[in-house]
Every structure is written in C-alpha cells, then in structure tokens.
Amino acid sequence: MKSIGLYIHIPYCLHKCGYCDFNSHAVDPAEMERFVPALLSEIDHGATRIGEEREVATVFIGGGTPTTLPPQALETLLSHLRQRFRLAGDAEITLETNPATLAPGLFERLREAGVNRLSVGIQSFDAGELKLLERVHSVAEAHETVKAAQAAGFYNLSMDLMFALPGQTARRFRKHLETALALRPEHLSTYNLTIEKNTAFYNMHRRGQLAMAAEEEQLAQYQETLGVMAGAGYEHYEISNFCRPGRECRHNLIYWNNGEHLGLGPGASSYLGGVRSRNCKLPARYIREVNATGRAIEFEETLKPREAMGETLMLGLRLLKGIAIDAFEARFKTSFREVYGKTLDGLLDQNLIQLDDNRIALSPKGLFLADSVILEFIT
Amino acid sequence: MKQNQIRNFSIIAHIDHGKSTLADKLILATGGLEKRQMKDQVLDSMDLERERGITIKAQTVNLRYKSPNGGEYGFNMIDTPGHVDFTYEVSRSLAACEGVLLVVDATQGIQAQTIANLNLAMKHNLSIIPVINKVDLPSANPDSVKEQLEDVLQVEAHDAILASAKEGIGIDELMEAIVERIPPPVGDADKPLKCLLFDAWYDSYRGVIVLVKVVEGSLAVGDAILLMATGRNFVVEELGILTPRAKQVTSFKAGEVGYMIANIKELDQTKIGDTVTHVAQPTDAPLPGYKDVKPMVFSGLYPISGDQYELLRDALKKLTLNDASVSYEAETSSALGFGFRCGFLGLLHMEIVRERLEREYNVELLTTAPTVVYKVITTSGEVIHIDNPSKLKGIKNVDRMEEPYVRGTIIMPEEYIGAIMGLTRDRRGIQTKMEYLAPGTVLLEYHLPFNEIVLDFYDRLKSNTRGYASFDYEFLDFRASNLVKLDILLNGELVDALSLICHKDKVYFLGRDLAKKLKEQIPRQMYEVVIQAAVGTKVLARETIKALRKNVLAKCYGGDITRKRKLLEKQKAGKKKMKQVGKVEIPQEAFLAVLRTDGKS
Ligand SMILES: Nc1nc2c(ncn2[C@@H]2O[C@H](COP(=O)(O)OP(=O)(O)OP(=O)(O)O)[C@@H](O)[C@H]2O)c(=O)[nH]1
Ligand code: SF4
Ligand SMILES: [Mg+2]
Numbered sequence: 001m002k003s004i005g006l007y008i009h010i011p012y013c014l015h016k017c018g019y020c021d022f023n024s025h026a027v028d029p030a031e032m033e034r035f036v037p038a039l040l041s042e043i044d045h046g047a048t049r050i051g052e053e054r055e056v057a058t059v060f061i062g063g064g065t066p067t068t069l070p071p072q073a074l075e076t077l078l079s080h081l082r083q084r085f086r087l088a089g090d091a092e093i094t095l096e097t098n099p100a101t102l103a104p105g106l107f108e109r110l111r112e113a114g115v116n117r118l119s120v121g122i123q124s125f126d127a128g129e130l131k132l133l134e135r136v137h138s139v140a141e142a143h144e145t146v147k148a149a150q151a152a153g154f155y156n157l158s159m160d161l162m163f164a165l166p167g168q169t170a171r172r173f174r175k176h177l178e179t180a181l182a183l184r185p186e187h188l189s190t191y192n193l194t195i196e197k198n199t200a201f202y203n204m205h206r207r208g209q210l211a212m213a214a215e216e217e218q219l220a221q222y223q224e225t226l227g228v229m230a231g232a233g234y235e236h237y238e239i240s241n242f243c244r245p246g247r248e249c250r251h252n253l254i255y256w257n258n259g260e261h262l263g264l265g266p267g268a269s270s271y272l273g274g275v276r277s278r279n280c281k282l283p284a285r286y287i288r289e290v291n292a293t294g295r296a297i298e299f300e301e302t303l304k305p306r307e308a309m310g311e312t313l314m315l316g317l318r319l320l321k322g323i324a325i326d327a328f329e330a331r332f333k334t335s336f337r338e339v340y341g342k343t344l345d346g347l348l349d350q351n352l353i354q355l356d357d358n359r360i361a362l363s364p365k366g367l368f369l370a371d372s373v374i375l376e377f378i379t
Numbered sequence: 380m381k382q383n384q385i386r387n388f389s390i391i392a393h394i395d396h397g398k399s400t401l402a403d404k405l406i407l408a409t410g411g412l413e414k415r416q417m418k419d420q421v422l423d424s425m426d427l428e429r430e431r432g433i434t435i436k437a438q439t440v441n442l443r444y445k446s447p448n449g450g451e452y453g454f455n456m457i458d459t460p461g462h463v464d465f466t467y468e469v470s471r472s473l474a475a476c477e478g479v480l481l482v483v484d485a486t487q488g489i490q491a492q493t494i495a496n497l498n499l500a501m502k503h504n505l506s507i508i509p510v511i512n513k514v515d516l517p518s519a520n521p522d523s524v525k526e527q528l529e530d531v532l533q534v535e536a537h538d539a540i541l542a543s544a545k546e547g548i549g550i551d552e553l554m555e556a557i558v559e560r561i562p563p564p565v566g567d568a569d570k571p572l573k574c575l576l577f578d579a580w581y582d583s584y585r586g587v588i589v590l591v592k593v594v595e596g597s598l599a600v601g602d603a604i605l606l607m608a609t610g611r612n613f614v615v616e617e618l619g620i621l622t623p624r625a626k627q628v629t630s631f632k633a634g635e636v637g638y639m640i641a642n643i644k645e646l647d648q649t650k651i652g653d654t655v656t657h658v659a660q661p662t663d664a665p666l667p668g669y670k671d672v673k674p675m676v677f678s679g680l681y682p683i684s685g686d687q688y689e690l691l692r693d694a695l696k697k698l699t700l701n702d703a704s705v706s707y708e709a710e711t712s713s714a715l716g717f718g719f720r721c722g723f724l725g726l727l728h729m730e731i732v733r734e735r736l737e738r739e740y741n742v743e744l745l746t747t748a749p750t751v752v753y754k755v756i757t758t759s760g761e762v763i764h765i766d767n768p769s770k771l772k773g774i775k776n777v778d779r780m781e782e783p784y785v786r787g788t789i790i791m792p793e794e795y796i797g798a799i800m801g802l803t804r805d806r807r808g809i810q811t812k813m814e815y816l817a818p819g820t821v822l823l824e825y826h827l828p829f830n831e832i833v834l835d836f837y838d839r840l841k842s843n844t845r846g847y848a849s850f851d852y853e854f855l856d857f858r859a860s861n862l863v864k865l866d867i868l869l870n871g872e873l874v875d876a877l878s879l880i881c882h883k884d885k886v887y888f889l890g891r892d893l894a895k896k897l898k899e900q901i902p903r904q905m906y907e908v909v910i911q912a913a914v915g916t917k918v919l920a921r922e923t924i925k926a927l928r929k930n931v932l933a934k935c936y937g938g939d940i941t942r943k944r945k946l947l948e949k950q951k952a953g954k955k956k957m958k959q960v961g962k963v964e965i966p967q968e969a970f971l972a973v974l975r976t977d978g979k980s
Contacts, residue, residue: 192931219929239931255940269939276941301941311944350905370931372905375954378947 003057004050004272005254006085008039008077009265010066011283014100018134018204019162021196023267023281024064035283036073038290039265040080045294046264047084050272054260056085058092058251061115067101071109078113092117092250094158099145100137107152117156117249118149119187125179126172129165134200146183156247158187163221164213165193170224177228186247189240190225192218219368239318239370256319258312266296275302305332306379309339313377317370322354322361336360343376380453382634383563387455387592388508389437389472391500392482393490393849394461397512399423399434400544401482402458408550409442409454411622422458422623426738427731434460435731437468437578439475439590439636441620444554452558455592455636461492463851464725467672467704470499471651474669475577475592475636478506478561480553481534485511485519485541489527489816491788491851497532506561509539510553515546523817531816564594564634572596573662574631574655576606579646581700587643591655592636594666599630603658604641607665608650612658613641646700672704674722675783675854676833677766678729679710679747679876680736681718683956683967687742688717694740695719698732705732710767714874714960715745720767723749726833745958747876748973751829754781754857768878771864781857783829786811789840791848793821798843806831807882826855830881835974865890865919867897868911869963876960879973890919892976898922900969908963 012032013024059081066074074095081087094117095110107118122142124130130139149157159180163173180188195205195212204210213221226236234242238256241249254261263269267281280286280298289296303311309332316323325336337344344360347353352366352373366373390398399420406412406421422438423429442454457472459465473479479500483493500507509528511521521541528536540556542549566573578590591598598604602615617640619627631637643649652669656662682691695707706722723729729749736742753765758776765771787808789799793815803810803825812824827836832852840848863886867877877897881889890912897910901924908924957964 215929222929222931258940267939269941271940278939278941299941307944310947311940314944314947315940352905368929368931369905369927372927372930375947375951378944378951 002054002260003088004054005058005060005251005259005261006056006081007251007261007263007265007268008043008059008061008066008081009263009268009279010061010063010069011035011266011281011286012068013063013065013098014068015134015136016200018132018200019193019196021199022064025283027068028283031283031287032069032073034287036069036076038287039077041294042264042290042296043080043084045290046262049270050085050262052086054086056081056087056091058254059087059094060251061093061095062119063096065098065101065121066095067097067103067106071103071106075109075113078115082114092156094119094249094251096121097145097149098137099141100135102137102141102145102148107149107154111153116154117158118154119158119160119189119249120145120149122146122159122180123162124165125176129168132165133162143183146185150184155186157185158189158249159183159185160189160191162191162193163225164218166211166213168213168221169217170220173221174224174228177225181228181232187241187243187249188229188234190222190242191240192222222368237320239320239367253319256315258308258315274308275300277301305334308332310378314374317360317362317374317377320361320367322359325358325360340377347373347376380635382565382568382632384450384452385455385563385634386452386478386557386561387476387564387634387636388478388480388557388561389457389459389469389476389500390480390482391459391469391473391496392461392512393484393487393492393496394433396461396482396484396487396490396493397544398461398482399458401480401510401512401542402438402440402456404544404547404550405442405454405456405554406440406623408547408554409444411440411442427734433462434458435462435465435468436460437465437472438623439472439578439621440623441626441637442622444558446555446558450558453635454557459496461496462725462727463492463495464723464728466492466495466499466853467724469496471577471669473499473503473505474575474652474666475590476503476505477564478508478557480508480510480557482510482512483524483528485513485521485524486516488520488524488820489531489790490849491790492849494532494788494790494822495851495853497534507534508553508556508560509534509536510542510549511539512542512544514541514548515543527817527820531814531822564592566593566595566633568595568597568633570595570633571660571662572598572602572604572655572657573664573666574598575666576649576653576655577651579649579651581646585640587640587646587649589639589641589643589649590636591631591639593631593633595633595662596657597630597632598639598655605656605658605661606649606653607656607661608653608668609648611643611648613643616640616642646703651703672724674704674706675725675829676729676749676751677720677722678749679712679715679718679767680707680721680733681712681715681745681747681876681958683743683745683958685716690740691719691736691742691744694736694742695721697740698735702732704728712747712769712876714876715747715958718745722766726837743956745967745970747970748879749833750879751783751833753783753862753880755779756781765880768864768880769875771880779859780862782860782862784826784855784858785829785832785852786855787825787827787832787850787852789823789825789848789850790816791821791823791844793819795844795848796821796823799823799840799848802836802839802843803827806836827852828858828860828882829854834976863914865893866913867893868909868913869960869965870909871911872961874960874965876970877973886914887919889973889976890914893973894920894922896972896976897969898924900972901963901965903927904962904964906962 011023012027093115095115096119098121195201229242266283266286269278277297277300279296286296354361354363392398437459439457444452459469511524525536528534540549540553573595575592576589600615619625620637654665699705707719710720755763756778758778808825808827814822861883863883894910894912907926910922911918912920957966
C-alpha cells in the first residue's frame, strides 16, 4: 500500500505578523462559519482524488492559525478526516497553534480528537522582539501554552523560533534557545528571518525602516544554534530543524523526500502521480469554488523528468543525511552521475558536498551555502 | 511629369523637432494615404523606430500635390533622421534634392543638429524653407526662433512657415511655399544617362532595391545599365515610385526620383553615391560620389553561449545586407572566446544594432565597452589602427600613438556655462568658440578627444544642464597623445575584454573607479574575487569581493514546492546569462562598467 501525507490549511490568524507571507487572513467569524463546511466537502472530493489504495501516514493541520477555529470545528474536521481517509494506525497528526489562542481545556479536547503532535509558534522569548514581529501574544503566554500542552499529554511537541532579527545578537538568541530547551520540546525549528515580498517588513525594509542582520551575524547565530542544539543532545536533521532521536517531523520528511501529499484548504498544494497542483488562496473564493465544484484547484503542472529530479535534489539536500543515490536512480530510471556528473565534480572540488557510495549530502561548508549549491542542480 | 512640376526636398532638423510628424501631415494633405491608413510618424516603419520614437533610416515618398492655383506637382519628400549617428543618411538624401524644409522646434529654437544639418544643406546649395514647428505649444516663441535663424544662421526668416505638425497648422501654406520657393530640377533629358544612386536596401523577395534620382537623360525598364563605381552591368527590371505604396512606372526622366529593381543580388554590388549610366552610351562626367561612411566606434560582440557563434555570424551577415555602415570581423578573446569586432557610426547605432541582433535573430549577446580607433606609428613609420585595446599587445617599436579628435558643438542656456566648462576640461577639451545665439543661449565649440565622448559624455552633458544642452560632433583629425592601456585582472588573471586605452593623466583615477564599479557589479561568489586595475605590471587599484559565506533560505515552504523551484529557475536563468571567466562569473553589465565611471573618484 502506498502512503501519503495529508495537509489541511486553515487560513485565519488573529493578526498578520509583519514578516508573514503565508496564506493567512484576518479572522472573520461569518466567513469561518462557511469555511468549515466547504473544507469538509473538499475533503470528500480529496478522498476521491487519492483513491482507496493510498494510506494516510501523516496529517498536518497548519495555517494560518488552526486554533482560531472553535474547538468544536476542529473536532468535526478530525472526525471527518477519519471517516473519509484510511489513516494509518500510527499516523502522525500534527496541529499548529499560536500562544495567542490558548484557551482552557483546548489541548485536552485536541488530544481526545486524535491530535498527537503539536507545533507551537513561539518565535521569541523577548517582549520587544515579539512586538517588532507583530506577534500578538506575550512571553508568559508562550510558556503557559507549552506547559498546558504538556499537561494535556502532548509528548511530541515542537516549537518555532526565529533568528537574525534586527538588532539580535548570537548571545541573545542563545538565551532564547536555552529557554526553549528548558521547556523540553521534542522538536525545534529555527528560521532565519527573511524579507518576503508583500509583507509589512518588505515595505519597511524598502523605506529603510528595518535593517536586516548582516550576513556575518546571521551566520554566527546559525552556528551558535548548531552548537547549542548538539550540546543539548538534539539531532540536526534538516537545515532548520532539530529533534530528539526519532522525533523528526514525519510529515515534513515526506516533503523533503519529495513524496506524495494531498493538500486541502485555501492555497494548499498537492503532489500526486507526478502532478503538482495548488488551490486558490483567497478564502472567499475558495469557499465559492468548493461549493460550486467540490474543488478549488487554480494551478496544475505535470513535471518533466528533469524538473522532478531538480526538485528531488532541492528538497533532499536540505536533509543532513542527504539523498540516497540508488533510490534516486530507481525513481528516475537514470544514472545519477550521467545527469549530474559535471555539477558534482565542480561542487566536490569546492568542498560543498559530500559523496559516499550511496549518498550525496551537503558538506559542513555547503550547509551554509545550501541555496547556491542547490541552484547548481536546477536547469 | 514635366520637370517644372517636380519638387525634390528633404526634411531636416534637430532630433525630435517634428520632421516625421510633418511628413505625416504632408502625406495626408496630398492624399498619399487616407486617414484610416495613417498612424503617427507613418514613415518610421522599423519596430525600433516606433518604440524609440526616432527616425533611423531616411525614407522617400512621392506625393502628388494639386495647388489651388490649378497646377499639379510631384513632390519627392525625404524624411531624414535627426540623431548625429545618422548624419550620413541626411547627407546622401540631400544630394537628391533641390531644397530642404529646415524644421525648428518653436519651444527649443536652434539646436546643435539644426546647425549641422543646415550646414550640409548649404554645402549642397539647396533652397531652404524654414519651418517653425510646434507653434501650438504654450511655450512656443516663433519670433525668437526667427531672430536666431537670421542672426546666427543667416537664414532669411521673415517668411518662415509657422506650423504645427501635430495640429495640422500651416500645412497648406507650406505646400505652396514648396512649389514657389524650391526650384524644380534642371537636368537635360536628352543627354546620356547620369543617375544618382542615393539609397539601397535588401529585400528578401526582390533582392536589392535602390533609390535613384535621374540627373540627366532618362531611364526605362529594360535598359542595360552600368554602375560606374563598381563597374557592374545590370538590366532594369522594374521602376516605380513610393507613394508610400510602391507604384510601377515605365521610365524616369531627368529630375525624377524613384526606386529601381535590376536583379542586383547583393548590397555590396551597389555603392551609395554611385552614378548609374547606360552601358551603350555612358556619361563622360560621373557624379562626384560620396565619401565612404567609416565606423567611428568599435566593440566586441560575443554570444553568451558559445554554441550561438554560428548564429551570430549569420545574423551579422544578414543585418549588414541592410546596414552597410556596420563592419564586422571575427576576433578571439581569451576571456570571452569567439566573437566579432564590430564597427558602428556611434553609440546609438551600436545600441540599435545590438538590439536588432538580439531581437530579430535571437542571439544572446555580450558587448564589450566601445572604443574609438587609435593609431600606432612604429619607429619604422608603419601605421597600425587599433580598434581593440588588446591589439596593442605585441606591437614592438612604438614610436608614438595618436587618438581621434572631434569638433563638438554644444548649445545651451548660459547659466550652465560653468558646469560645461568643468565637464569639457575633465574631458580634455579645448574650447575654440563661444557665441551667443540669442540672449541667454550660447554655442560652445570644442576640440575633444573622441574617446572622452564615447565614455558617457552625452549623459553627463544632459544631466549637467538639466536636459537643456544639445550636442553635435564631427570627426576632425588624429593627434599625438600620451596613451596607455589599462588592464583589469580578476584573481590575478588578465581579462582582455575589460582592457581599455586611455590618456596617461587619467589612468589612475579611471583604474580606481573601474575597479570599484566592477566590485559593485560582480555578484559575490563562493570564493573571494580580487579585482586589480593595472598598467603593465604596475597595479593602480585593488578591490576585493568577499566570498559568500552564508546563503541558505531557512524558510519552511510548506508544500509550495513549485514556487520555490520557479524562483530557483529564475535565479538560474540570470546566472546562465553571466560569462564565466576563469572561475569567476561576470554579468554582462560589468563589461560596460567603464561607461559608468566618472574617472574622478
Ligand atoms: N505639440 C506638438 N508636438 C509635436 C509637433 N510636431 C511633432 N510633435 C511631437 O514631437 C515629437 C517628435 O516628433 P517626430 O516627428 O518623431 O520628430 P522627428 O524630428 O522626426 O524626430 P527624429 O526623427 O528622431 O529626429 C513627437 O512626440 C511628436 O508628437 C507639433 O507641432 N506640436
Ligand atoms: S501566526 Fe503565522 S501564519 Fe499567522 S500571521 Fe503570524 S506568521 Fe503568519
Ligand atoms: Mg523622425
């Protein structure tokens, strides 16, 4: 039986963070009431898209902030998923949350509904930084959220932190890492702040009101992170992700291994049978289209072999253990060397990749230059 | 048509003073085209002309004018370009005319090319009808323009035509003036054929099409003709006029202008300015002919990817079929590989040719910085022309070097005199004239090394005068000069395509500035890049581009992998446009960095 990852997008947030270019929109109770039934019908349609022979190994309910939906709606969603899809017995079911939506009894109900992994968007343990990022929660709420989740029985918990914020130093970030580690998460993601188009930060940056950290500073903080996390016994398994042994995010591993996934909800992407597709982003339009046709796909492309290979490398090289060459060759029915021989030689020459019998991975130097390395494999 | 009914004239002016728009109105008023067939500047037919709103190639049209006085006339009108690079188009057109319409923008008055083009017309002894155009504009000042015409150019201006080509004002009056003030041609139709070949182009269906003016005698379909300069014989297949649509006729008599098709296969079988005569009864007094147009600036054109070399060669071959003023010759650069050294009339011409090659022939090009032609005189007296700085290498026994000078004319409001004197001093100019054209407007004349103009002179002139200066130049002579070759080394390796020749007094500043500009334009790479500017073994400047240390998008992109891939593909496409020299990737713009130096930093 083939397995697949399932992603559900909840496109609402209490407030749009300054750096955010995700598909997130202001909460709108009236619209959200129409959104949930639409999502349920898209789930019905999605189930027919993947057919009987695929088993759902992971579910990831992300956003936006899924917990902006009432707990009741999340319960309905989860039970609907169980009805429509064949979920593996040991399925990883992750839900993203934000300390600003903490409510008494919430986590107990989520556990009861089958969620077994929680990803908490903390970003920073400093009030000033939270304000700069336009996060709408306090440091105290962050702590409370993690404690409440653990008290409710979540023993697979992930946190997100951001680094290279304007004015931040490696020392300050180290303290955030230590604070996070003291809360004993099973998993931690650290994201370097980047400035994306169509965000408040982008405009501020353009007007000279927001200074990005210098490259050296970014590098120093990243290196600091690697040191602290290794010292605390976490495994660095992906460029931005660390975990206690065996606690990788299985859902994200599907992406990085360029595996099949079905995405439902506004702006969600799917990869099924060599075809990538994406839903329309605007919730109102999504609701309209699902109600009219059962689906909301606005973009679809069938990948050419060379594109699919490029994507496999683009994603797989993000994993520290890299890509298994035999699996690549079996998948694309071609010799890896034949396709990339010259590129490999160039990169080996510059000491940017490591190559052993069956794996290609970034070298320690290549890790910091991953984008440039990956670019070499793109045509 | 009888000779006394014919009027042959060109429209000449400074750039943008409205020649082509005036031509539109004359075509419309005489019924050459109907309103629904018209568009603005209808004679500017090339894509590039339309996009840039300028005329590049002169166009001839034959119009039929019915005068209210009852007479009927044939107008041969030639719309000419105003830009200095295409002055040659003007001079060859004038040879086919008895008069000109000298168009002057009523808001700008006399500008540099007004004077240059008027001088050409005077050299040809042509009748001049001043047309003061754009009188519809609120800032128009026709009286002051009249005064300038009379005081400065000694052109009779009391009966200048006040016109608005845009609004159609003054057009009827202008047509009458053409009849009355431009003399008809005077050649004897009974003498042996003497015919001026004043334009030629290549048409893929018909072969070479030439424009001729019969000066004496007459020419008919079926005639055996001789092109006197090239010594080739042909038989006339078709004659006709452009109205602007082609209309066939059977013969031309003295004074008439039109096109001729004579089974001429290649453009180089014709020579602009040549005399066409009958094989059987040739004229014994051929026309004086024109001076050859010589390319003034040279640059290396290289395909970005080596496999486009053949494509580029074919493209150049085809393009020169229609533009004989471009020269090309294969060359090799150790940095860029195989390419061509091409010669152009000027910088605009270079830009246009480059754009045409890229667009019409789909070649992706890398252009090296333009250079003028220098002369090296060896101790044995041999003269070597240097159109590529690399050619200096290996010449032994150099006695001296010479560089080309031009006579430059600048017209501008007097308040900028200080700024312009500063600029021309920096550019090693020698002032030879200063004259008030009108209160507040001055004309300055300079002798300037041509290489100083090629490096961004015009833009600086414009920015120093808030756009108010106009500039014209013509080649003067070669002068001995203390010149050196400035080299650029990347990681210790000389990049021949970045070398340039400059005056010894300026090389230090130019070297420093160029190294800095290159540092800005070469993106950081995964290793350090050291840029050095040197003369011989002496390093004048050094800049370092630090190695990229971190380039990793830590962002989690959920499932939107397509977006990420597309982003990378776009980056990659940009990277592919760079030229790899040794290990270093250099973007195209870097090869033109010298154009953005000011040599003053
Ligand atoms: N207001 C006004 N604008 C005019 C008039 N005549 C021309 N123009 C404008 O001036 C600009 C230049 O006109 P062209 O006819 O292309 O000028 P040109 O002399 O042929 O230019 P080149 O061929 O590049 O030397 C255009 O934008 C015309 O619309 C006029 O009488 N009045
Ligand atoms: S909580 Fe997350 S999805 Fe919502 S606005 Fe902030 S960064 Fe964007
Ligand atoms: Mg024009």
